[in-house]
Amino acid sequence: MFSSRLPFTRKQHAELKANAPSHRRFLVVVDQSEELRAALRFAAMRARNTGGRVTLLAVVQLPEFQDWMFVGNLIQEESRLEAEHRLQSYAAQVHAFSGDMPELLIREGDTREELIRLLREDPRISVVVLASGSSSDGPGPLVTALTGKYADKLSVPVTIVPGHLSDEKIDAMT
Template identity: 55%
Template sequence: MNDTTPKSDDQQELSSDEVRTPEAVEPERIFLVVVDDSEEMQIALRFACRRAEHTGGRVALLYVIESTEFTHWMSVGDLIQEEAREQAEKVLDDLLENVQEMSGKMPVVYIREGDRRDELLKLIDEEEQISILVLAARAGSGGPGPLVSALTGKFVGKIHVPITLVPDNLTIEEIDMIS
């Protein structure tokens, strides 16, 4: 069949093996790391940064300020929460440059208040762009840690993103090699 429709100057003829599609922007993969003071968090962070760098993704950091039940003197409770918030911001500020250097991009930062597990689950439900949760698991006799135990145990059905568990006995070289 012969197409006799006149073509304007800005229309181009496509050969049979060319297909013109609108440029689709693929959403960025977000690797979420829960920030705490554990040694294994550094392992999870390195793995997430390296994966983000190699896949064009971005790292997200979640810091959860544990709620305090200090109701006798409200002003003291407020002061404790304010100090905890300042501490969270300081910890995250210390990590930002390191994460940007390792991953090539500034991380997304979340600060929440409450129970770590509950706030993590809420964040993953609210932020659809989070693609993967990266946690490090203690390899020793103490077990993998309470968050890993909860999320791979009775709360596994409440999480709708893949979880990457990185054993804390890996060396930096091994992490770099596999990520």
């Protein structure tokens, strides 16, 4: 019987991780959904178990109106600060799961477009990890876009983690 887990001791695992190439990146797009927790944990555990690293991406939406530039700039700055705080909070969770601090990125614009642009710019990203919504509304707008209209623009695989999975189930998969 084939098993995907090798029986390494913690010391052997740490040595393998220290000597493994750290170019493998697991990208998680940070939003305000409840299912984000599942994507964070999955990516962090995969990174820990494969010697990779997690990259967290937050995308700040640009204000739609440009008539009052000062107000638009203020809203944009507040959104950026909120994204930074959110990233710091999620980075602490990733660190707790994986033992390594993730790379943090903030971009401005449309989430789908910025994600595609980042994938073109950064060859270290090897997997995008998203969690699907667990409500009757469907898997979520980003999952829907990346498995539909934007699928042909992807340069890396997308792992979709069911958002309702328990930590124990996620750990067993990684």
